[in-house]
Amino acid sequence: MTTQPPGLWAIALGSPLVSLLALFFIRSSIKSYKEGDNPDISKSLTSRSLYIGFLGKVILLLFWLGLLVLISVVNGGQVTFVDETLWRYGDPNLTERILFFGWIFSLTLTPAAIAFEAMMFVHATLKDTVFGIDNNLRKTFTTAVFTGIGVISFIVGSELMESVIGYGAAGGVFVGVFLLAVRKPILVILDKASNRFIPSTHTPEETAYLEAYATAMEDLIITVEERKLLDMMASTYGLSEKIVKQLEEEYNFSIEEE
Known part of the structure; x- marks a missing residue:
């Protein structure tokens, strides 16, 4: 040996x-x-x-x-x-x-x-x-960890059922269905963990726009006048449409978790 x-x-x-x-x-x-x-x-x-x-x-x-x-x-x-x-x-x-x-x-x-x-x-x-690198890495981390949990759980479930009833596929199917049922809370937990590992970093201009957007979203509605003001602020700060969209999506996602 x-x-x-x-x-x-x-x-x-x-x-x-x-x-x-x-x-x-x-x-x-x-x-x-x-x-x-x-x-x-x-x-x-x-x-x-x-x-x-x-x-x-x-x-x-x-x-x-x-x-x-x-x-x-x-x-x-x-x-x-x-x-x-x-x-x-x-x-x-x-x-x-x-x-x-x-x-x-x-x-x-x-x-x-x-x-x-x-x-x-x-x-x-x-x-x-690179703008948005923190968001991309958080998504990659969350997806990779959840996939790893799924693979390991599938294998363990299959082996346990193989030892108990001699049919391992039943355990794998059960684990798969269970993970699909509870995937949302698991993903929320993983996302919160990734937020601690990879905090968001913004320029002063991006931070100012986020604060203005948060103020406008206090009633969860962006009026036409508020949108015009936000567009004017983005233009003044030199923020592209892509950056503005990503900033707003980041804020919207954060309030959905609360």
């Missing part, structure tokens, strides 16, 4: 430690930008995005490490290619099925950690140059 070389384990286990060290440096940069006589909020938000990216990566990698340790303890030793082959093509019992899917799930955690870090890095670098 072939085990992984110690060097590979050292590289894998060293990654969370390096990211953890980076967290301390980024944390100190956030404080330095916020404090002082001339605080720089923009750079503070940039450092915050990088900090959240590294923090998410560390949490996922530590979870991956804990899962590997748990699988190894239950398996009675380090998982090898032979173990994985027997779990996949042999006649596994319920425990071995759980170990197999736990092992497969662990393989997705490292790419997920890197993807989350990359997403926050994109937000940090493009938030001041």
